[in-house]
Amino acid sequence: MESTLRRTWAEIDLDAMAHNYKVLCGRMGAQTQFLGVVKADAYGHGAVQISRVLEELGAAYLAVSSVDEARELRSAGAALPVLQLGLTPAEQTEQLLAGHITQTVWSERAALAFSREAERLGGRLRVHIKLDTGMSRLGFLCTEEELASSAEAICRVCALPGLEPEGIFTHFSVSDEGSSDSRAYTLLQHQRFQAMLDALEARGVRFALRHCANSGAAANYPQFGYDLFRPGILSYGIGDGAAELGLRPVMALKTVVGEVRDLPPGASVSYGRTYRASSSIRVGVLPIGYADGLHRTLSNRWRVWTPWGFAPILGRICMDMTMVDLTALPQVTPGSEVEVYGPHNSVNDAARLAQTISYELTCAVSKRVPRIYRRNGRECARELLLRE
Numbered sequence: 001m002e003s004t005l006r007r008t009w010a011e012i013d014l015d016a017m018a019h020n021y022k023v024l025c026g027r028m029g030a031q032t033q034f035l036g037v038v039k040a041d042a043y044g045h046g047a048v049q050i051s052r053v054l055e056e057l058g059a060a061y062l063a064v065s066s067v068d069e070a071r072e073l074r075s076a077g078a079a080l081p082v083l084q085l086g087l088t089p090a091e092q093t094e095q096l097l098a099g100h101i102t103q104t105v106w107s108e109r110a111a112l113a114f115s116r117e118a119e120r121l122g123g124r125l126r127v128h129i130k131l132d133t134g135m136s137r138l139g140f141l142c143t144e145e146e147l148a149s150s151a152e153a154i155c156r157v158c159a160l161p162g163l164e165p166e167g168i169f170t171h172f173s174v175s176d177e178g179s180s181d182s183r184a185y186t187l188l189q190h191q192r193f194q195a196m197l198d199a200l201e202a203r204g205v206r207f208a209l210r211h212c213a214n215s216g217a218a219a220n221y222p223q224f225g226y227d228l229f230r231p232g233i234l235s236y237g238i239g240d241g242a243a244e245l246g247l248r249p250v251m252a253l254k255t256v257v258g259e260v261r262d263l264p265p266g267a268s269v270s271y272g273r274t275y276r277a278s279s280s281i282r283v284g285v286l287p288i289g290y291a292d293g294l295h296r297t298l299s300n301r302w303r304v305w306t307p308w309g310f311a312p313i314l315g316r317i318c319m320d321m322t323m324v325d326l327t328a329l330p331q332v333t334p335g336s337e338v339e340v341y342g343p344h345n346s347v348n349d350a351a352r353l354a355q356t357i358s359y360e361l362t363c364a365v366s367k368r369v370p371r372i373y374r375r376n377g378r379e380c381a382r383e384l385l386l387r388e
């Protein structure tokens with residue numbers, strides 16, 4: 001791992017994570033507990049370390065999107081309840097039970113299959129019911145027309161043997177968007193959620209854990225708190241509204257200048273010759289490329305931060321290397337550290353240029369990039385996902 005350290009690495013600032021946790025909890029109020037969304041290796045930040053910090057801080061729950069991700073947390077000693085948000089084949093019920101993993105139930109058909117398996121195995125599977133209030137992905141439909149029949153179906157699900165219904169939730173599709181259309185839609189989704197809770201209560205069914213707020217809702221609708229809230233991207237200090245809320249980016253993707261070269265006018269840089277120097281240029285060669293997760297669409301668009309200013313990317317990003325313009329930055333020399341994304345160089349801006357979202361860029365930071373964890377301003381752990 002030492003060998004890769006002076007190449008490209010991601011610093012994960014656990015103090016920033018703790019700060020964001022406190023800010024977000026303060027926003028939602030004391031009745032609403034924190035469910036840490038650590039799917040996709042905590043959006044590329046490292047689920048095991050992030051979960052440990054969240055557990056220490058007092059989070060109530062963790063959420064992942066596969067049984068394997070949940071098992072990774074359990075193997076690392078995570079004691080918090082873990083919710084599997086996504087699709088799980090009923091054949092994995094044994095693993096759910098063994099890992100004390102809570103499963104989302106998105107339809108009566110899925111509930112029957114889980115119930116049958118849990119009964120066969122002699123266990124009780126803890127479940128959260130998923131409501132489709134307008135995302136059209138998974139869940140019991142909650143439109144006015146479907147409300148009564150879905151409520152009846154959920155009541156039948158709750159009476160199935162082998163299941164322990166603990167929670168109920170829904171997911172917003174445009175809570176992060178400020179247009180009047182999006183606001184109206186989010187209010188409609190919330191209204192459907194509340195209507196279903198009321199319909200179930202009228203039938204004598206109540207859930208201990210009701211939740212709907214993702215990051216967008218935490219930012220724009222803190223009144224949608226209920227028992228838990230599920231902020232993913234904002235807890236990592238990025239995404240829409242993060243800066244306005246005073247949140248701090250947790251990840252800094254860093255690399256070093258591996259070589260510096262003076263090139264003559266007319267030099268064309270990298271594959272495809274998409275950049276051509278009109279005068280002499282001083283070029284830095286960085287040991288980072290799209291195989292590290294640096295999106296190739298950022299070729300000729302993004303920049304890296306140095307303490308003396310920004311260095312624009314020249315030409316196409318290669319698999320393992322990227323060239324940057326150091327002509328105006330004579331202080332930068334071989335060995336200088338640069339920030340690809342992070343507190344000085346927001347991944348939100350890079351995402352906009354790449355016509356994607358910050359989520360995709362941090363999730364893309366690949367397994368050959370070591371994660372260096374920092375706490376109280378000091379390195380406290382490192383992880384490399386490559387097999388040694």
Ligand SMILES: *Cc1c(COP(=O)(O)O)cnc(C)c1O
Pocket residue numbers: 037039085171213214215216230231232233234
């Ligand atoms: C991923 C996910 C979240 C977190 O979303 P963010 O936009 O990152 O806050 C919350 N709930 C569900 C069901 C999810 O799949």
